[in-house]
Amino acid sequence: MSSKNQDHISLTPASNEIFDIVVIGAGVVGCAIARGFVLEGAHVAIVEKASDILDGASKANSAILHTGFDAPSGSLELDCIRDGYQEYMEIHQELGLPLEKTGAHVVAWNDEEVARLDSILSQAHANGVADVALIGKKELQTLEPNLSGNALAAISVPGEAIIDPWSAPYSYLRQALLNGAEAFFTCEVEAGTFDNGVWQLQTSRGTLKSRHVINCAGLYGDQINEKLLGRSTFGIMPRKGQFVVFDKAAHSLVNSVILPVPSERTKGIVIFQTVFGNLAVGPTAEDQISRRDVSTDKDTLQSLINAGIDKIPALKHMPVTAVYAGLRPATENKDYQIELDETQNWITVGGIRSTGLSGALGISKYVYKLYSQTGNKHKPVKNPQLPKSPVLIEASTQGLRRDWQKSDHEEVVCHCELVTKREIEQALEGSLAARSLAGLKRQTRVTMGRCQGFYCTARLAELTDGHFSNPIAKKINNG
Amino acid sequence: MVDRAVEKSSLGSDIPIDVAIIGGGPSGLSAAIELKRCGVSRVVVLERESEAGGIPRHCGHPPFGMREFKRILTGPNYAKKLVALASAVEVEIHTMTTVVEARPDGELLITTNFGAEVINAGRVIYATGVREMPRSARLISGKRNSGIVNSGALQSMVYLKHRMPFKRPIIIGTELVSFSTIMTCHHAGIKPVTMIGEHDEITARWPYSVFPGLIDIPFRTGLRIFPRIMGIPLHLGARLIAIDGDDNVSSVQIELANGIRQTVECDGVILTGKFTPEATLALSGHLDIDPATGGPVVDQYGRCSDPVYCATGNLLRPGETAGWCWNEGRQAGRLVADDLKNKLPEFDRRIQIYLSDTLIKYAMPKFVGLPLSAGMEDLQLRFKNSAKGYIIGTSGEETVYRRKVSVHPEHRVIIALDKLTNKCSEGNIQLTFEER
Ligand SMILES: Cc1cc2nc3c(=O)[nH]c(=O)nc-3n(C[C@H](O)[C@H](O)[C@H](O)COP(=O)(O)OP(=O)(O)OC[C@H]3O[C@@H](n4cnc5c(N)ncnc54)[C@H](O)[C@@H]3O)c2cc1C
Ligand SMILES: Cc1cc2nc3c(=O)[nH]c(=O)nc-3n(C[C@H](O)[C@H](O)[C@H](O)COP(=O)(O)OP(=O)(O)OC[C@H]3O[C@@H](n4cnc5c(N)ncnc54)[C@H](O)[C@@H]3O)c2cc1C
Numbered sequence: 001m002s003s004k005n006q007d008h009i010s011l012t013p014a015s016n017e018i019f020d021i022v023v024i025g026a027g028v029v030g031c032a033i034a035r036g037f038v039l040e041g042a043h044v045a046i047v048e049k050a051s052d053i054l055d056g057a058s059k060a061n062s063a064i065l066h067t068g069f070d071a072p073s074g075s076l077e078l079d080c081i082r083d084g085y086q087e088y089m090e091i092h093q094e095l096g097l098p099l100e101k102t103g104a105h106v107v108a109w110n111d112e113e114v115a116r117l118d119s120i121l122s123q124a125h126a127n128g129v130a131d132v133a134l135i136g137k138k139e140l141q142t143l144e145p146n147l148s149g150n151a152l153a154a155i156s157v158p159g160e161a162i163i164d165p166w167s168a169p170y171s172y173l174r175q176a177l178l179n180g181a182e183a184f185f186t187c188e189v190e191a192g193t194f195d196n197g198v199w200q201l202q203t204s205r206g207t208l209k210s211r212h213v214i215n216c217a218g219l220y221g222d223q224i225n226e227k228l229l230g231r232s233t234f235g236i237m238p239r240k241g242q243f244v245v246f247d248k249a250a251h252s253l254v255n256s257v258i259l260p261v262p263s264e265r266t267k268g269i270v271i272f273q274t275v276f277g278n279l280a281v282g283p284t285a286e287d288q289i290s291r292r293d294v295s296t297d298k299d300t301l302q303s304l305i306n307a308g309i310d311k312i313p314a315l316k317h318m319p320v321t322a323v324y325a326g327l328r329p330a331t332e333n334k335d336y337q338i339e340l341d342e343t344q345n346w347i348t349v350g351g352i353r354s355t356g357l358s359g360a361l362g363i364s365k366y367v368y369k370l371y372s373q374t375g376n377k378h379k380p381v382k383n384p385q386l387p388k389s390p391v392l393i394e395a396s397t398q399g400l401r402r403d404w405q406k407s408d409h410e411e412v413v414c415h416c417e418l419v420t421k422r423e424i425e426q427a428l429e430g431s432l433a434a435r436s437l438a439g440l441k442r443q444t445r446v447t448m449g450r451c452q453g454f455y456c457t458a459r460l461a462e463l464t465d466g467h468f469s470n471p472i473a474k475k476i477n478n479g
Numbered sequence: 480m481v482d483r484a485v486e487k488s489s490l491g492s493d494i495p496i497d498v499a500i501i502g503g504g505p506s507g508l509s510a511a512i513e514l515k516r517c518g519v520s521r522v523v524v525l526e527r528e529s530e531a532g533g534i535p536r537h538c539g540h541p542p543f544g545m546r547e548f549k550r551i552l553t554g555p556n557y558a559k560k561l562v563a564l565a566s567a568v569e570v571e572i573h574t575m576t577t578v579v580e581a582r583p584d585g586e587l588l589i590t591t592n593f594g595a596e597v598i599n600a601g602r603v604i605y606a607t608g609v610r611e612m613p614r615s616a617r618l619i620s621g622k623r624n625s626g627i628v629n630s631g632a633l634q635s636m637v638y639l640k641h642r643m644p645f646k647r648p649i650i651i652g653t654e655l656v657s658f659s660t661i662m663t664c665h666h667a668g669i670k671p672v673t674m675i676g677e678h679d680e681i682t683a684r685w686p687y688s689v690f691p692g693l694i695d696i697p698f699r700t701g702l703r704i705f706p707r708i709m710g711i712p713l714h715l716g717a718r719l720i721a722i723d724g725d726d727n728v729s730s731v732q733i734e735l736a737n738g739i740r741q742t743v744e745c746d747g748v749i750l751t752g753k754f755t756p757e758a759t760l761a762l763s764g765h766l767d768i769d770p771a772t773g774g775p776v777v778d779q780y781g782r783c784s785d786p787v788y789c790a791t792g793n794l795l796r797p798g799e800t801a802g803w804c805w806n807e808g809r810q811a812g813r814l815v816a817d818d819l820k821n822k823l824p825e826f827d828r829r830i831q832i833y834l835s836d837t838l839i840k841y842a843m844p845k846f847v848g849l850p851l852s853a854g855m856e857d858l859q860l861r862f863k864n865s866a867k868g869y870i871i872g873t874s875g876e877e878t879v880y881r882r883k884v885s886v887h888p889e890h891r892v893i894i895a896l897d898k899l900t901n902k903c904s905e906g907n908i909q910l911t912f913e914e915r
Binding site for chain 1: 527529575577579590592593594595610611613614615616618619620621622623625628629631632635636637639640641642643644667668721725726727755757759762763768770773
């Protein structure tokens with residue numbers, strides 16, 4: 001194994017100090033909580049079993065920052081989404097995170113759906129999202145001229161926005177690390193004991209000590225509770241969502257997020273732009289046993305394509321760029337499962353099913369409130385350090401330039417997404433260094449464009465030599 | 480878009496650019512050489528890789544150069560030879576120069592190590608070639624494990640970077656590139672476990688001199704037994720159903736011609752062929768795209784919907800050999816040189832070729848200007864499946880063209896433009912295929 005990859009190394013005695021908090025799991029929720037607690041002044045460690053962050057539910061979602069207009073009224077989920085949305089608005093500029101306030105339209109495609117729009121409207125208003133309004137066919141056609149003629153009416157939700165699902169959590173965790181947190185990767189929590197107010201967590205890399213533990217293990221949240229607390233009040237029932245991403249040429253076919261009238265079980269199939277300039281259709285909602293299996297299947301993908309064409313006929317000639325699937329950590333309950341076990345200094349943050357990207361910052365606030373209610377207190381960091389995020393989108397609202405637009409980037413490596421050698425090298429260094437191709441993709445977008453690695457995989461194999469435990473390619477011995 | 484004045488142009492001089500060529504592959508380089516030979520003064524080739532030469536630079540195997548140099552060269556040697564010829568006639572080749580946007584009036588947004596910059600050219604030759612269809616667009620079922628690559632990526636890994644991503648992959652496809660992939664594997668010590676093709680016959684049709692050992696064997700038989708000689712079982716009429724494995728590929732499921740499903744243990748998947756034009760600049764710019772070819776819409780001069788732009792080489796349509804593209808580039812160079820001198824014959828009228836049969840994959844060029852004089856002499860067609868029958872051209876009620884053919888997937892069929900159009904006195908032409 002290479003010298004650059006340190007993950008096989010056991011935890012050092014230095015990391016054997018007693019942390020205030022250990023966060024289990026570096027999904028978007030764990031990253032936001034790590035940041036929140038660090039800024040409140042706690043000494044935090046975050047442990048992640050994968051080599052890179054965002055390897056679970058957070059690796060693949062629709063990247064919509066929800067207003068909460070359709071969340072169940074009175075739910076904890078609604079509170080967290082509202083707070084999370086609010087905080088994202090406040091901090092995205094200083095963290096250099098993208099935000100495109102495209103708005104959304106809940107479109108009714110038949111009379112039955114038209115009849116349901118009123119109740120969606122009143123729920124939105126009850127949820128405090130005041131600017132939501134009903135619009136008729138004509139207005140909808142002016143706003144979304146490429147929708148098929150079968151679109152009858154819509155609820156307009158001006159506040160819904162699209163963001164980068166990866167750079168946001170990366171930035172949360174970067175800020176946590178800059179202000180004193182520690183992160184341990186390929187570090188799986190396997191067991192633990194709680195004695196005299198201190199948790200001893202047995203991990204695949206050694207023992208970590210902490211006064212409090214926050215379980216943010218996403219798709220494994222119930223298993224962690226069973227293993228370490230001996231019980232879980234919920235069970236994870238993974239729900240897969242598959243997506244099709246169309247060519248960038250399709251981006252301009254919509255101006256807002258096109259939502260369906262939702263059913264009991266799911267928000268349904270959405271047509272949305274990505275901040276990177278593509279157009280995507282998905283997700284499906286498929287219950288499954290496996291907590292890892294994110295495979296896609298041809299028939300489902302084809303049906304997504306057909307559903308897209310049905311709503312936007314011009315999609316017919318658009319090439320497919322990518323396909324992917326994500327797993328929602330659903331449970332038997334609808335709402336978030338956030339519980340404090342006061343006797344064991346343990347907080348469970350589980351079942352963050354389908355709104356965790358929007359809710360994460362709000363969840364962090366709520367969890368800190370729970371924690372401080374039991375008498376825990378720290379001194380908030382006065383002038384927290386701000387991390388720098390790479391600029392990954394062209395039309396940056398903050399007027400930031402991409403690296404390819406600047407001098408001395410040396411080389412454009414990924415031609416489709418215009419990722420430079422300098423950006424790749426930066427992502428391979430530092431406390432959140434990419435240790436897998438998947439991690440490098442999430443940090444830089446390499447190979448995520450039209451050619452999907454046809455042109456740059458060979459160069460990437462060379463540039464990433466020694467950095468990945470599962471290398472892209474190995475050297476040929478015979479020369 | 481570019482919010483900063485570049486102090487020094489990365490192209491090194493302020494002399495107006497007569498023709499900028501996007502892409503330094505065989506077609507772009509031959510266009511450049513021809514332009515210089517026709518007396519055009521400043522011709523710049525913009526190439527995003529570290530060296531010009533295009534795809535052949537990545538193909539460490541023969542045969543290249545038969546059409547152009549009357550001898551058999553390996554890809555890299557062929558590429559070097561083209562670059563040397565271009566340099567000899569003072570074509571400016573700018574490598575590590577990526578064209579990011581192609582805009583009206585020959586305005587190009589480029590990036591180099593100097594950063595982003597806008598340049599202007601009198602004419603632009605668009606010659607960015609083809610790539611293979613990736614796993615995603617093929618909608619193949621399974622996970623996104625590592626070890627799934629196109630043959631182009633494998634070739635660059637093996638020949639340019641001396642690396643291999645797997646040891647025992649399965650090869651999907653039976654186009655010529657699929658067979659050269661066997662050579663690539665052989666070179667790297669990779670041992671493919673199986674090769675499958677979706678059609679009942681081998682798709683490849685290019686010269687079998689790639690495989691010198693088979694010279695005396697009839698072509699198709701040669702290709703059929705070639706994998707076996709290399710110890711690779713070949714299944715025709717077989718489909719890839721799904722890819723299994725976690726981080727890496729562990730096996731694939733295939734369905735054989737008789738409907739039986741099989742699990743094939745392997746550690747990688749090579750997706751070969753299914754070429755698509757690298758038409759990024761058109762897709763996200765102002766040039767019209769023909770969904771049938773995937774390349775820009777052109778007339779027989781190669782002129783795009785914005786006539787400042789002329790497309791050539793494999794970008795026009797998937798996919799031809801280097802020699803063919805080299806020839807097309809040469810013609811494009813000549814036409815653009817004439818155009819700059821206002822010597823390109825004007826059209827009296829322009830007809831559009833419509834396809835009204837789903838068996839026809841594409842026909843290029845999409846527009847034909849009349850009267851015919853210069854430019855492409857033929858309409859190039861491809862078909863989706865094998866069939867025997869008639870290609871019929873109709874204009875209004877009238878049949879203007881009829882020819883008996885036997886077609887195969889990915890095999891080029893050409894129709895002389897004069898034969899197709901000489902009876903078409905007005906309107907456009909519909910092409911259909913009548914099976915017999
Ligand atoms: C198809 C789909 C579409 C979605 N769309 C949206 C959307 O548009 N907007 C929105 O706001 N939300 C959306 N979501 C929801 C959002 O993605 C999730 O709510 C969120 O990612 C959950 O994050 P998490 O941190 O709770 O879990 P995870 O991301 O699963 O994080 C848990 C982490 O814990 C680690 N871990 C597990 N066990 C251990 C262990 N024993 N030791 C150490 N580490 C461990 C895992 O490796 C993982 O990294 C969508 C989700 C899906 C699947
Ligand atoms: C995997 C593969 C294997 C092949 N094997 C063979 C073979 O064995 N024999 C054969 O005869 N043919 C083969 N071909 C066909 C091949 O396309 C032609 O041989 C030939 O290379 C076509 O020439 P071209 O100039 O049209 O395109 P290319 O050779 O593809 O050249 C295009 C050039 O444009 C550059 N470029 C693209 N976009 C930009 C941009 N935005 N800015 C700047 N530069 C850009 C590229 O870097 C490239 O150098 C193969 C094709 C592929 C994809």
